[in-house]
Amino acid sequence: MLKKERQAYILHQVNLHNKVLSSSLSADINVSEDTIRRDLMELAEEGKVIKVHGGALSHSFSQVHFPANEVYSQSQKKKIANKAISLISNGMFILTSGGTTILEMARSLPPQLKATFISGSIAAILEYMHHPNIEVILIGDRISKSSKITVGPEAIAKIRQMKADICFLGTNAIDLNHGITDNDWEVVQLKRAMIESSQKVVCLSIAEKINTFQPIHICDLSKIDILITELPADDPSLLPYAEAGIRVL
């Protein structure tokens, strides 16, 4: 088994169960605990997991208190949110994924807006619920504790049978060659279904995620209609995407 392969497996396990024990991982894939520890170290340095004595935890675990970094990218995300909101008009049916950028958008929705929002993200739903005129449809199924969204065949089937006007995706990684990619298998399934069920696909992505990629492919750039970042639309780093036929905001 290759190192990268093994690390991908570990990452998947962490995202799935929110915690892993070095001992059980070692038994799982038949390598020494030492190797596992080294893998966890690397993943921790890349910020993919949180290393603790005895194993590692998913990032979502202690995400509750991450004030410094949070506030920093907050204003960027607000900028993105405002651009995204300009695409919404009354009466629309809107599919959204989860993620902090989507949350920021949900918080910034103008109170007089009347639309229907559909999502499987618990956090996003909570935000939508606070708005007076928004109809909220919750996609049901098993809840993935790591990503705090509903995942599974029921959720996907439900999404497939709707036809939304527009779909907002919080994007973890976007890249000219790989399109949009992610690192959680179940989330990827959801996002794919959302893309297929929407007339327009909008990617929200902070600039530092532009030109990066993750292990699992979601879709090619050709499926994306609009890309939103906190940068001005004519920023040179976004030019290639515009040339690929994507409307850049």
Next chain:
Amino acid sequence: MLKKERQAYILHQVNLHNKVLSSSLSADINVSEDTIRRDLMELAEEGKVIKVHGGALSHSFSQVHFPANEVYSQSQKKKIANKAISLISNGMFILTSGGTTILEMARSLPPQLKATFISGSIAAILEYMHHPNIEVILIGDRISKSSKITVGPEAIAKIRQMKADICFLGTNAIDLNHGITDNDWEVVQLKRAMIESSQKVVCLSIAEKINTFQPIHICDLSKIDILITELPADDPSLLPYAEAGIRVL
């Protein structure tokens, strides 16, 4: 169980109940009180909790008001919750409605419990998600903003197609003549479906709602298997229900 994990659990409990006892925590997670004390120390040093003799307090608790009334009914609900939990065992499939009594139950679930909880209540789902070993299934559909649960035909269809071991209903009104009743049409639909889909039906009700009724009928007493209140099982006011064939706890 990892140290960080345990501390996260403790922190959650503190924020939820505003206080924790080292002794009960120790019993909950099966570690020595010494370990709990050390955890509380660390959390206190990080400013997450306030350490006091015998346990710890939530930070919000120290300064803010002390509404005796609230704490009072809190303890009633805790009593109900504990009785309800005694009915749950590992591996069960459990349907629950929403309501503050159900929430209190969700908060008090022992951390080592492994079971599957199914609900359409956003607040309840949030609580279930915090527990390490609980699988959570979310019933999806339109969200009713008044009751904060998913309502509608999809949700009902989904409930109908499952067969749960047990169903816990937060009860708004129960009465010998009218059975259980409620005042929200959509919630009633949901509860009816839950009752039909469960092998056992348990009503959680604080005593002041006993012998009251609301406009909309949910079901007759005959459908109810167990009634839980904060009163002792042999309290005279509960006698008629026992005589009606309901097991009273």
Next chain:
DNA sequence: GAAATTCCCGCACAAAAACGCACAATCACG
């Protein structure tokens, strides 16, 4: 003020991590 808790301290012990080293596989490159 006496009984019962709870806390603190030191110790023991197991589990995990860190470190240094050996060794195999792979890569780099003239």
Next chain:
DNA sequence: CGTGATTGTGCGTTTTTGTGCGGGAATTTC
């Protein structure tokens, strides 16, 4: 090719960390 450097992995040994336990000090409680 071949040879030397790099990388990835496993294995002892030593350190560190996490946890429980006993006994005595401190505290709550009545």
